[in-house]
Amino acid sequence: PTVGISPSQDLLVFLKGIYSAAAKNSEALRKLVKKFDKHIGSIYLSDVLLPELYSSNFFMGQNVIAMAISVLRELLDDLDEVCDDHNDHNGNMSDYLNQNGFQNHEESDEFDVSRRAEEMMWLREMTQHLQKEDIEHAVAHRGFHNPRGRSDLRPLENSLAAFEAAWSNGVHLCECDVALTKDEKIVLAHDDDFTRLALDPASNLANVKVxxxxxxxxxxxxxxxxxxxxxxxDVLRSAREIGPDAKLIIEIKPGHDQAGTALA
Structure with missing residues (x-):
């Protein structure tokens, strides 16, 4: 069967809807766990359930769908160019996918979820086997994330999930970078803008300084x-709820003196 541009665009809209729903569900579950810990002081679920949440379908599915959205958007852009070159506005998405090898992708959603779970398990086992003096001095820079920039296996750097995953799995110290917004809110940000981390790097907001x-x-x-x-x-509140071992090292980069003043 062939797939034209119009059905492919409909699919893109459909995937965006699923992505939005998954994001809302995962955030609601995270808040539910944190709320339980806040009101039931003698029983804590964060250190057990938050790592499970970050390796769940709700959380990992967002990355899978985001990748699919990105690929489909690129294909549609490329196909539009091909159609314009040949004056053919009934482009065949199926043929284009076959030519570029996108239909034979073997990694399933379940496989990606299991890899994410393995990352969490690896972190947990590593902290459990470290000597007490070593774990007390180990620092998770920007939380538990992939230093090479991948966002499919671990939480995104400087995200709330990255810090909660690190603390909940036994890391005591996390380092973060802060910046001050136009309306004087202190947020976590390593770069001057979010071009590198944005889902859509070409968006207007991504290219504006924090x-x-x-x-x-x-x-x-x-x-x-x-x-x-x-x-x-929000990050400090999570640290307080997780426990006294969860500590945050705040770095103020050159050029962000206003953030330092706001902290003081």
Whole structure:
């Protein structure tokens, strides 16, 4: 069967809807776990359930769908160019996919989820086998994330999930970078803008410096894992709820003196 441009565009809209629903569900579950710990002081679920949540279909599915959205968007853009070159506006998406080898992708959703679970298990086992003095001095820079920039196996750097995953799995110290928004909210941000981490790097908001964005605009700026840049206050609240061993090292980069003043 052939697939034209119009049905492919409909699929893109459908995937975006699923992505939005998955993001809302995972965030609701995360808040439910944190709320339980807050009200039931003698029983804590965060250190057990948060790692499971971050390796679940709700959370991992966001990355899979985001990748599919990105690939489909690129294919549609390329196909539009091909159609324009040949004056053919009834482009055949199926033929294009076959030519470029996208239909034979073997990695299933279940496989990706299992790999994410293995990452969490690896972190947990590593912290359990480290000597007490070593774990007390180990620092998770920007939380538990992939230093090479991949966002499919681990949470995104400087995200709330990255810090909660590290602390919940036995890491004591996490390092973060902060910046001050236009409306003076302290948020976590390593770069001057979010071009590198944005789900859509070409979006207008992604290319604006953090200091020139309001927090409302940052909320509208979706990052690779379907998350947004968190408030420093939210990260500190998570650390408090997880326990006294969860500590945050705050780095203020050159040029972000206003963030330092706000912290003081």
């Amino acid at each position: 200091c020139n964005l309001t927090f409302k605009e940052l909320i509208a700026l979706t990052l690779k894992n379907g998350v947004r840049a968190p408030l420093l206050l």
